Amino acid sequence: MDACLDLVVPMKRLDRAKSRLRGAVPGGSGRHVELALALLLDTVTAARAADGVRSVLVVCEDERVPVALRGTGVDVVDERGLPGLNEALAFGARLLGEDGHVGALQADLPALRPVELAAAIAQAGGARAFCPDKEGTGTTLLLAGIGEALDPRFGPGSAAAHAGTGAVAVGVGTPGLRCDVDTAEDLEAACQLGVGDRTAALVCASAQSSPG
Ligand SMILES: Nc1nc2c(ncn2[C@@H]2O[C@H](COP(=O)(O)OP(=O)(O)OP(=O)(O)O)[C@@H](O)[C@H]2O)c(=O)[nH]1
Numbered sequence: 001m002d003a004c005l006d007l008v009v010p011m012k013r014l015d016r017a018k019s020r021l022r023g024a025v026p027g028g029s030g031r032h033v034e035l036a037l038a039l040l041l042d043t044v045t046a047a048r049a050a051d052g053v054r055s056v057l058v059v060c061e062d063e064r065v066p067v068a069l070r071g072t073g074v075d076v077v078d079e080r081g082l083p084g085l086n087e088a089l090a091f092g093a094r095l096l097g098e099d100g101h102v103g104a105l106q107a108d109l110p111a112l113r114p115v116e117l118a119a120a121i122a123q124a125g126g127a128r129a130f131c132p133d134k135e136g137t138g139t140t141l142l143l144a145g146i147g148e149a150l151d152p153r154f155g156p157g158s159a160a161a162h163a164g165t166g167a168v169a170v171g172v173g174t175p176g177l178r179c180d181v182d183t184a185e186d187l188e189a190a191c192q193l194g195v196g197d198r199t200a201a202l203v204c205a206s207a208q209s210s211p212g
Pocket residue numbers: 010011012013016017018019020021059060061079082083084085088106107108182
């Protein structure tokens with residue numbers, strides 16, 4: 001498949017991100033920041049490796065994020081004070097150029113496998129599409145139709161909101177793509193699936209294998 005999809009990945013300032021995960025890794029606020037970064041790094045590493053993905057752009061105003069992503073081939077842009085998630089995503093998508101093919105991927109998918117993302121992109125076939133999270137209410141991936149604006153509707157009930165904009169559900173059989181990590185229980189579920197190296201080093205038993 002030609003790699004033509006450009007993905008935007010949103011990330012809050014690290015001190016404020018993933019608040020429901022606070023304490024999931026013992027060791028205080030430094031460890032919490034490490035965990036948020038590990039989730040992001042494992043997600044974008046898998047995304048970069050997926051067939052069909054041309055580029056990944058993280059939208060984040062935290063200066064530690066470009067440092068952590070140095071050498072990964074992932075770009076970072078500061079959202080410059082935009083007021084929220086959907087505004088940050090729309091900003092990133094416009095930078096990527098919406099006359100091409102753009103999408104949004106959540107930043108907390110440590111069990112994502114490149115083949116899962118590639119399969120969801122292929123299933124969409126260039127049409128507007130979304131992947132529901134494992135509960136079926138949220139969204140882990142939104143794909144604009146080719147040549148269309150992203151029009152993100154993330155937030156509570158985003159799966160229904162995206163379906164309401166004409167997006168078709170894709171990737172329903174891809175557990176790693178659907179396993180976003182908001183709580184300690186989600187982190188445990190991701191570890192059961194097998195997480196990437198950075199998250200595994202922080203939270204999972206050393207015997208755990210990482211996704212391929
Ligand atoms: N760049 C950017 N990213 C955002 C913003 N708001 C949320 N995000 C990111 O969007 C994703 C989904 O947001 P949430 O579900 O609220 O996640 P979170 O805020 O990190 O976690 P909680 O504090 O537990 O709600 C996460 O990766 C966030 O870091 C924003 O204003 N700007």
